[in-house]
Amino acid sequence: MVTVIQLLGIVKPETNKLKLKTNNQKLFRKEMQIFYYSVLFLFLIAVVFIFTSIYRGIFLIKSGTPWVPLKEKNIRRLLKLANLNENNILFDLGSGEGRIVIIAAKEFKIKKAYGVEISLFLHWLAKLKVIFSRLSDKVNLKCENFFKTDLTEADVIICYLLPATLEKLKNKFLKELKPGAKILSFMFPIKGMDPEEVNRLLPDSPPIYVYRI
DSSP: OHHHHHHHTTTHHHHHHHHHHHHHHHHHHHHHHHHHHHHHHHHHHHHHHHHHHHHHHHHHHHHSOOOOOOOHHHHHHHHHHTTOOTTOEEEEETOTTSHHHHHHHHHSOOSEEEEEOSOHHHHHHHHHHHHHTTOTTTEEEEOSOGGGSOOTTOSEEEEOOOHHHHHHHHHHHHHHSOTTOEEEEESSOOTTOOOSEEEOSSTTSOOEEEEEO
16 A cells, blocks of 8 residues: 555655755754854954953053054055165064065065064964965064164164154164164154154155164
8 A cells, every 4th residue: 555655656745845854954054053153253253352452452561562553555655665675684673463574575575574573472473474475585583572683684674663662772773783774663753863754645644754874
């Protein structure tokens, strides 16, 4: 009897219902997986944001210099003003996650770019970016206090630091930098030094102070 019914196709609707139920269950599981991954992704973003905010506060208290990444258009302004060439060695003091040294090495064809950053977290983040950019031969990253960095081979120094920090660096610049070396300071002047140029794209644009030893 069962065989005849099956041959007649009477049980086909039941089979279709079972297949539909199975497909719906698979679809539901897939949608739940997407939902869980989305929640996890948003949670990780929130954790990174909170960690970064706390880190910036702690770093400011310890170093007196906040980590504030420059926009790429301002980085290119700085590097164009430096008139870089293939023989130049550039130092970025407080290099963060490496965006200045990476752009300098990739777009301006310099001899070497050194990024000096005291934060271990930012130092390793910059290292990963340099590796993925395939610039390890052009970019050297140092995890240290830039007050202890040897600057004697630098042709160009890039700074985005607070006025008090720049004032402390002034004697180091005058003592270690070779004649003709340039210092480019974004936003803030170096007290006690006369700039060769103060560059502004517009009257309300952030200034770049250019100094020459």
